Amino acid sequence: MRVVLADDSVLLREGVARLLGEAGFEVVGQAGDADDLLRQVAIHEPDVAIVDIRMPPGTDGGLRAAREIRSTHPRVGVLVLSQYARPSYAFELLSEREREVLALMAEGRSNQAIAERLVITDRTVEKHVNGIFAKLRLPASPEDHRRVLAVLAYLRA
Numbered sequence: 001m002r003v004v005l006a007d008d009s010v011l012l013r014e015g016v017a018r019l020l021g022e023a024g025f026e027v028v029g030q031a032g033d034a035d036d037l038l039r040q041v042a043i044h045e046p047d048v049a050i051v052d053i054r055m056p057p058g059t060d061g062g063l064r065a066a067r068e069i070r071s072t073h074p075r076v077g078v079l080v081l082s083q084y085a086r087p088s089y090a091f092e093l094l095s096e097r098e099r100e101v102l103a104l105m106a107e108g109r110s111n112q113a114i115a116e117r118l119v120i121t122d123r124t125v126e127k128h129v130n131g132i133f134a135k136l137r138l139p140a141s142p143e144d145h146r147r148v149l150a151v152l153a154y155l156r157a
Helices: 010-022 034-044 061-072 089-093 096-106 111-118 122-135 146-156
Strands: 002-006 026-031 048-052 077-081
Touching: 002 010, 002 034, 010 026, 026 034, 034 048, 034 061, 048 061, 061 077, 096 111, 096 122, 096 146, 111 122, 122 146
Parallel strands: 002 026, 002 048, 048 077
Antiparallel strands: none
8 A cells, every 4th residue: 555644743754654664555755744745645646645634834734735635636545643643652752840740730720830839930831831832742723722732632641
């Protein structure tokens, strides 16, 4: 089976490509953004495109590209992935302090309460929270509340 793989995280994309290759799939193309994904599908005409829904451009580039692939390449199967379905490997990227901050967020604590509990400044808590969002791949979006999504991901892991 011929596969095109699309994810803006090079590390994740390379890891998945390797696993797919070891499982007998032929990874014929890889893309880091929606435009490149559409080019790869047009060039390689794979059996399946595996697509991260949140990749450039914007926060839903992968989702828009997946829809376009379905309409313009009906013989290509599309498997869409979401950051919410990703394995808990992302939590391994968090520092010990970020894990402490996330655990307190899961308890419903405000940044000020977290700062007081950990004896750090509010600004330091903000830096840790932003680091958590980045490592869990939770970009700013008017549709989503990143703090809630981070806690949900924490609870799932």
